[in-house]
Amino acid sequence: MPDTLKTLYVLTFPDVQLLDVSGPVQVFASANELMAKQGRAAPYSLKVIAAEGSSVMSSAGLGLITLPLPTADQPCDTLLIAGGRGIDAAADNPQLLNWLQIQALNARRVASVCSGAFLLAAGGLLDGKRVVTHWSRCAELARRYPALHVEADPIFINDGKLWTSAGITAGIDLALALVEEDLGHDLALAVARHLVVFLKRPGGQSQFSATLALQNNAGRFSELHAWIAENLSADLSVAVLAERVGMSERSFVRHYRAQTGSTPARAIEQLRVEAARRLLGDTVLPIKRVASRCGFGTEETLRRSFLRAIAVTPQAYRERFAAE
Incomplete structure (x- = not known):
């Protein structure tokens, strides 16, 4: 040095x-x-x-x-x-x-x-x-x-x-x-x-921004996103979403990607991760319950989605960002 x-x-x-x-x-x-x-x-x-x-x-x-x-x-x-x-x-x-x-x-x-x-x-x-x-x-x-x-x-x-x-x-x-x-x-x-900061911060900036970016680009699908956010544990297949906006499945997927820059499956994962982040940070619910409530089904599915989306596990996220 x-x-x-x-x-x-x-x-x-x-x-x-x-x-x-x-x-x-x-x-x-x-x-x-x-x-x-x-x-x-x-x-x-x-x-x-x-x-x-x-x-x-x-x-x-x-x-x-x-x-x-x-x-x-x-x-x-x-x-x-x-x-x-x-x-x-x-x-x-x-x-x-x-x-x-x-x-x-x-x-x-x-x-x-x-x-x-x-x-x-x-x-x-x-x-x-x-x-x-x-x-x-x-x-x-x-x-x-x-x-x-x-x-x-x-x-x-x-x-x-x-x-x-x-x-x-x-x-x-x-x-x-x-x-x-x-x-x-x-x-x-x-x-x-x-x-009192991380030398190497966990995750990327998407951990705080992905859903906001999706909402900003939502356009004609804003109401659909609001409905998805209220029904994260429901059947959110392409068939269900396409019927909700009055489109054929093929047309829905094409228009959705053009409008948001994302696939429906990826967008749903982002919304579910966002909801799970809030529950992990604001509640003491067991991670298994968080996974179920947000539509992940299993704790392992939630863990894989968290690692893919924000590069940290749900437990690590809770330890770093949970309220007192």
Whole structure:
């Protein structure tokens, strides 16, 4: 673990998401503090920058003091792009894009938090790369930039020198991974413990978003989804669902996939997993009862669905997310 100082720029803009900035910055600042306690030099020089001058206003209404954009001859180890509702305006700024393209060439690595991936994509820096962004904008990112390989579930993705992360708090996960790459597992774990977060969070971002995404894209099937949610333990075969919406089975499957991007079976599994998550988190019902009530039939079927959907077992989910 070399004691060389690594300059880390965090790029912000008006209407930046506050936690996209403060979360990663605190991870690196905590790494500096813990190294100092060991009698070692701080590994990171943290600089929050913006094209707008000495300050920007976050979307939360809290202002951030910023430094101007560094010139090309100023050294940069890591360039981190925050996200937020101002990202589209930032991506329409040709001077900022030109600066970003030049700076990215000089940086050892480039990363984005949440929708910050849109700025990197606008600069052509993600072409041909595996990337992720906030679950609600993955489809938009893939549509607007077809040269990207967008994945909706990972908390973060590393492809070469480029790193992208999922929504908002995933910036903390990303920063911890960067610290682990720089300073080793033990120091990254110490930072995670200090911040009381997972070093490696279980599951992907779909564990909190899959059903919401399904509902957002439901369209003509919204009422059907509401009925399914109220009848999870009933017969939910394609024949029953098609009859309920007044379609032939073949037509229903075709239109459903076109509208939601999912098969009926996959959607039902998502709704059942969502219901099971609520019961596991809010009640003390035995897992076997949860499985029955949500239409899984057996505890093993519930377990397989949980592993497939959110990469953790029902018992592990309850231990981590259950209310007191």
